[in-house]
Amino acid sequence: MSDSSILLISADDEVATNVTSALEKIEKARVSRESSSVSQLNGAAVAMAADHDVVIFATDPSNAADLTAIELLTDQRKPGTIYLALTDGDLPLSKARALSRAGVDDVLPYPLSNDELVMQVNEMLAKKRAEFTESFSGAGARNGHLFAVQQARGGVGATTIAVNLADQLLNRKGAFKKEAGNKVVIVDFDLQFGTVGDFLDVDQQEGLLQLASENFIPDAMWIEQSMTRLPSGLAVLAAPSSFVPLEAMQPAQIEGLIKTLKTMFDYVVVDLPRALVNWIEPVLAETDQLLIVTDMTVPAVRATRRLMEFVLADNAQLPIEVVINHEKKPMILREHHREAAKALDVTFHYWIAHDPKAAREAVDYGKPLSEVSARSDIAKGIALMAKSILTAFPKERAEVRV
Ligand SMILES: Nc1ncnc2c1ncn2[C@@H]1O[C@H](COP(=O)(O)OP(=O)(O)OP(=O)(O)O)[C@@H](O)[C@H]1O
Ligand SMILES: [Mg+2]
Incomplete structure (x- = not known):
């Protein structure tokens, strides 16, 4: 129905190429890239990120600067915007929790197959949409x-x-x-x-x-x-x-x-x-x-x-x-x-x-x-x-x- 705009934030060209080509398989998705690490994003890019439906960023959760930057990013959250962190394969639970506390909706292990990436993003989009719609029914209406x-x-x-x-x-x-x-x-x-x-x-x-x-x-x-x-x-x-x-x-x-x-x-x-x-x-x-x-x-x-x-x-x-x-x-x-x-x-x-x-x-x-x-x-x-x-x-x- 409506187009999804996806922003990929990554300083790494190889990651960007791989992920972008996978994301383009998502129906009606418009993918753009910000060539920067999360911690080096400027204020304008942070504000602009919230205009997307999905924001995917590569991050190393051991890096305190990254976590602070992610908090800043997700603070601008618009209802419905999904924040996904792309991190190295095996992430300890404590690190995943730190990301979730910083406002990340889900963590994607990198590398992951194209199909898996597309599936995860589609699932998140559908879930957010359902949650958002649900929030205006019943007692929330x-x-x-x-x-x-x-x-x-x-x-x-x-x-x-x-x-x-x-x-x-x-x-x-x-x-x-x-x-x-x-x-x-x-x-x-x-x-x-x-x-x-x-x-x-x-x-x-x-x-x-x-x-x-x-x-x-x-x-x-x-x-x-x-x-x-x-x-x-x-x-x-x-x-x-x-x-x-x-x-x-x-x-x-x-x-x-x-x-x-x-x-x-x-x-x-x-x-x-x-x-x-x-x-x-x-x-x-x-x-x-x-x-x-x-x-x-x-x-x-x-x-x-x-x-x-x-x-x-x-x-x-x-x-x-x-x-x-x-x-x-x-x-x-x-x-x-x-x-x-x-x-x-x-x-x-x-x-x-x-x-x-x-x-x-x-x-x-x-x-x-x-x-x-x-x-x-x-x-x-x-x-x-x-x-x-x-x-x-x-x-x-x-x-x-x-
Ligand atoms: N009470 C008022 N006193 C003086 N000027 C007014 C007043 N109300 C509206 N105007 C001016 O009249 C013009 C037309 O106003 P507006 O666009 O609100 O009208 P409209 O009925 O919506 O017109 P349209 O047919 O273009 O939809 C505007 O320039 C507006 O600033
Ligand atoms: Mg009018």
Whole structure:
């Protein structure tokens, strides 16, 4: 299903040639090599190692410098990354234990046959995958809430609101607001024109393209490997760089993706495409609240009305909030506000001020408003919205569900 990236760290060319040629037999594996010993790895290489699914390194566990280096390497561990040590044939148990304490998942005796190497790596990959998936089932499962953000017209500010809402749902705590209180992911389902990645300075990601072009149901490990995590803790599943035919995505894939995301995160925020794609249904079926972002212009209010009718036709019970962007909450509703509320049969709870400077700054820096202009009216408006959402939808664990 997903490709496995394997990094081999070895200063020895002969070892590297042998091991690489064996690893290339693993289906869908991309093998790269770092020509260095573990103890001489530079910081950049250490950080880069964690982007691989498997890291294999030659080591002599009698060497204290190696053990320290391995600890450093495995400290950067991402869930799912496998660390395998390649050591000389007969390893005493005490040495194997030292390696395991340093964070190594398994020890491979060198030399070993190609078949054995391939088998071991495949087994580890399958085991990790199963463990990881398992960790989000039963007691480990979250019961996340899903918020889908839709726009009444192009450019009205849906992505701005989705991204900053997700950021605020982190509910950061501590003196420097560094600790995320909640696990939150933002997913860019605007596959063709999505800008979530730009707003958060995250590279485009090919995960969703792969999902659309290969017909598989994503599991937790695939999701984990396809996402980026920001320093704030926010997880981002960005849109791909190349063109995705929207209809290639199968509703069952989106359903699987969303259901699994809900077991992994407390809050899932989805930026929807403007087009009403055939996989919108599974999104709506799992949505706790649909946020339609609009302004008070007549065409946008009419588009909101049409969207609501479309959505409610098949999901009569779906809670919808209409978010008014580019306008501060007025002290008293004006005539056109009242008319819009009546036409839509809603009460407007969320008003986000028009603040081009703050909006622009956030985009230019590729950061959420909270980090660039937290005191702006637009940031405050979104923070208030997040607060009321957190109150209305407190985070849940699957086990407390009745
Ligand atoms: N409240 C606001 N005040 C001022 N500018 C805003 C506000 N909200 C969004 N913007 C700006 O408007 C532009 C469009 O915003 P955004 O990309 O969020 O809209 P969108 O509805 O997602 O558009 P698209 O149709 O491209 O998906 C951006 O430059 C953004 O910074
Ligand atoms: Mg957008």
